[in-house]
Amino acid sequence: MLILKKSDIASSEITPKETYMNRRAFMTGAAAAGMAAMAGERAMRLAEPGGVEAAETLATVKSPLSTPGLTLTPLEDITHYNNFYEFGVNKGDPAEHAGTLRTRPWTIQVEGLVKQPKTFDIDALLKLRPMEERVYRFRCVEAWSMVIPWAGYSLSEFISACDPLPSAKFVQFDSLADRKQELLPWSAGISWPYQEGLRMDEAMHPLTLLTFGLYGEVLPNQDGAPVRVVVPWKYGFKSAKSIVKVKFVKSQPSTTWNDMAPQEYGFYSNVNPNVDHPRWSQKRERVIGAPIWKQLQPTLMFNGYEDQVASLYAGMDLKKNY
Ligand SMILES: Nc1nc2c(c(=O)[nH]1)N[C@H]1C(S)=C(S)[C@@H](COP(=O)(O)O)O[C@H]1N2
Numbered sequence: 001m002l003i004l005k006k007s008d009i010a011s012s013e014i015t016p017k018e019t020y021m022n023r024r025a026f027m028t029g030a031a032a033a034g035m036a037a038m039a040g041e042r043a044m045r046l047a048e049p050g051g052v053e054a055a056e057t058l059a060t061v062k063s064p065l066s067t068p069g070l071t072l073t074p075l076e077d078i079t080h081y082n083n084f085y086e087f088g089v090n091k092g093d094p095a096e097h098a099g100t101l102r103t104r105p106w107t108i109q110v111e112g113l114v115k116q117p118k119t120f121d122i123d124a125l126l127k128l129r130p131m132e133e134r135v136y137r138f139r140c141v142e143a144w145s146m147v148i149p150w151a152g153y154s155l156s157e158f159i160s161a162c163d164p165l166p167s168a169k170f171v172q173f174d175s176l177a178d179r180k181q182e183l184l185p186w187s188a189g190i191s192w193p194y195q196e197g198l199r200m201d202e203a204m205h206p207l208t209l210l211t212f213g214l215y216g217e218v219l220p221n222q223d224g225a226p227v228r229v230v231v232p233w234k235y236g237f238k239s240a241k242s243i244v245k246v247k248f249v250k251s252q253p254s255t256t257w258n259d260m261a262p263q264e265y266g267f268y269s270n271v272n273p274n275v276d277h278p279r280w281s282q283k284r285e286r287v288i289g290a291p292i293w294k295q296l297q298p299t300l301m302f303n304g305y306e307d308q309v310a311s312l313y314a315g316m317d318l319k320k321n322y
Pocket residue numbers: 001078081082083084085086139140141175176194222223224235236237238239240241242
């Protein structure tokens with residue numbers, strides 16, 4: 001997150017549309033040709049070092065909360081241009097190293113201000129609500145962006161199943177912290193476990209997605225398998241990966257980047273082109289995987305979700321609460 005190198009810029013030979021059409025055809029079982037194409041592609045992906053492992057189809061329904069009219073980022077870029085410091089600090093590291101992450105058995109432990117502490121098994125969570133496909137813009141604080149077809153359901157559905165008490169005002173997420181599966185935290189320079197948090201109304205907003213997959217398959221390890229959060233109007237670091245604990249609390253919880261450099265990474269971290277990062281501008285973003293002449297785009301207020309979420313911050317000074 002702190003460094004951005006030229007060599008990190010990924011390129012792709014697969015167009016997202018071709019890939020996606022093949023996947024769709026496979027899912028509906030409509031086209032044998034599509035199926036063969038996809039099987040071939042899968043084999044290639046498994047064969048390459050750091051390739052996506054154990055891809056498993058997720059049946060989804062299209063969501064009305066999808067952002068229309070966007071060009072999807074190629075799968076290759078989504079899976080090879082990552083931030084997941086537990087697997088290294090360079091953009092290609094998670095694809096190379098996250099193969100050691102074991103996603104079964106997996107549980108999310110729920111604690112804090114709830115009627116009763118609970119543990120949810122990942123396979124039960126996968127079935128808790130119908131899986132939706134949501135295409136969202138995704139904007140990293142480092143001034144690059146992607147468009148990703150996520151699969152999941154609103155985090156609010158999960159939160160309801162947690163039975164939080166009215167005294168719960170914030171929710172905190174812990175990522176897995178296991179030195180047998182991940183690099184040691186000091187090698188990435190972050191605290192351990194990776195923690196993030198949201199105010200309760202942000203967590204309950206229908207756009208906030210509990211995410212299990214992308215491009216119609218379960219999440220690749222490097223993208224936060226088996227379950228992560230996606231908050232499309234906030235900088236990407238608010239979206240904790242590989243979550244093992246959810247805690248409901250009374251006051252603003254500590255979060256990894258805010259703890260490390262509070263003057264650079266605010267708790268709210270809403271995408272805002274009018275508030276520069278102390279070391280770079282947030283006015284524009286580089287669209288990963290786009291043709292070179294379309295790569296530099298203006299950044300949108302709340303990452304384009306202003307109409308849906310601005311009311312959450314009515315009366316707040318967005319320059320102070322960056
Ligand atoms: N556990 C954990 N979650 C994390 C991170 C991380 O390093 N560890 N990086 C964050 C950042 S900075 C971004 S931009 C997104 C990247 O998600 P992606 O690699 O799937 O695009 O994950 C976020 N969630």
